Amino acid sequence: MADVDSAVKEAVVEALALDDDEVTPESTLMDDLGAESIDLLDILFRIEKSTGVKIEASDLGDYIQGGIPDDEFSDENEVITAKGAEHLSKVMPQTNASDLEGTLKAEEVMSLFTVQNLGEMVKSRDGAGG
Amino acid sequence: MKLDGQVALVTGASRGIGRAVAQALAAEGAAVGVNYRSGREQAEEVVAAIEQAGGKAAAIPGDVSEYEQAESIVKQAVEELGGLHILVNNAGIAKDTLIYNMDPGDWLDVMRVNFGGVFNCTKASLAHFGAQREGVIVNMSSVMGEVGWIGESNYSASKGAVNAFTRCCAVELARFGIRVNAVLPGFVPTDMVAGLAGKEGGKGILKQLPMRSFADVEQVASTTVFLAGPDSSYMTGSLLTVDGGARAQLGVGKPL
Numbered sequence: 254m255a256d257v258d259s260a261v262k263e264a265v266v267e268a269l270a271l272d273d274d275e276v277t278p279e280s281t282l283m284d285d286l287g288a289e290s291i292d293l294l295d296i297l298f299r300i301e302k303s304t305g306v307k308i309e310a311s312d313l314g315d316y317i318q319g320g321i322p323d324d325e326f327s328d329e330n331e332v333i334t335a336k337g338a339e340h341l342s343k344v345m346p347q348t349n350a351s352d353l354e355g356t357l358k359a360e361e362v363m364s365l366f367t368v369q370n371l372g373e374m375v376k377s378r379d380g381a382g383g
Numbered sequence: 384m385k386l387d388g389q390v391a392l393v394t395g396a397s398r399g400i401g402r403a404v405a406q407a408l409a410a411e412g413a414a415v416g417v418n419y420r421s422g423r424e425q426a427e428e429v430v431a432a433i434e435q436a437g438g439k440a441a442a443i444p445g446d447v448s449e450y451e452q453a454e455s456i457v458k459q460a461v462e463e464l465g466g467l468h469i470l471v472n473n474a475g476i477a478k479d480t481l482i483y484n485m486d487p488g489d490w491l492d493v494m495r496v497n498f499g500g501v502f503n504c505t506k507a508s509l510a511h512f513g514a515q516r517e518g519v520i521v522n523m524s525s526v527m528g529e530v531g532w533i534g535e536s537n538y539s540a541s542k543g544a545v546n547a548f549t550r551c552c553a554v555e556l557a558r559f560g561i562r563v564n565a566v567l568p569g570f571v572p573t574d575m576v577a578g579l580a581g582k583e584g585g586k587g588i589l590k591q592l593p594m595r596s597f598a599d600v601e602q603v604a605s606t607t608v609f610l611a612g613p614d615s616s617y618m619t620g621s622l623l624t625v626d627g628g629a630r631a632q633l634g635v636g637k638p639l
Contacts, residue, residue: 298513
């Protein structure tokens, strides 16, 4: 699935008007690369065109949260629970559940999402028949 | 032909300006979805006329003021004609009356069709246009959206909303390869404005128009085809008046 990774990288480079060497698999889309919501939409449209895999912007949040209900994903202070942290460390393997639990704010979750993580998401959708 | 291989959807295309737009797009090679709400027979006549001229078209039912129906209209166009590249948001109604006499429902009805229809069909087309990184939207507005007239407050407000929406859409969608422009006709004698031109053939209005003639629907259609096609490839966010000079004139009558 190397072609998916290169398609994802190309989409990110073009949508954000960056140089090729500014985008690495470890780059986080929002924090490192400065992507905003319209940029994410642009990236997803480009990926859909080049790979045929359709991902809605709303799917990103659902994928990251993994279907865990809000009140189990984060506590009353909007901080990620142990259950939430464990799931996050699966979809974002560069993170460590014990580092996230009890410290990461729910609203900051997306900021950890990397180019590589997006590539894995596209592959998982591709395998599921788009 | 300039639109060979393209698929266009024209809302409210069973008569008036929409019909002329559908036929003009087809004459440039586009396959055309002829949307209608209640005029099925008329829409089928438009399809037959296009087919007779060697073109391809399909009649597509649906009320653009309802979002679910707008989605179904777009879906049918894509399925029956094999894609979608051009959306002409043309469907419109008028319920002219003085504000004092206006039923509160009358402004909402006009807004729901004239502006709501533009919003609904635009939104319903975005997933398709965005994924192919190509799409052109032409909104049928009116000079009445930029200026005012007695008895036209609801219509004028709805077209003003279309103009503002056109600009925002153009800015927001440009990076997805989607262009959005509007045509602002002046006086076009169609069924919709029959009341306006009715009195002595609209003589009072004609005298005040710099070009001294009403627009033919074909003259509005040709501007629409221009905005839909490759000749306007660097244009987005533009509001083009097709009004015989009406909008350019200081409207206080003759100086002499």
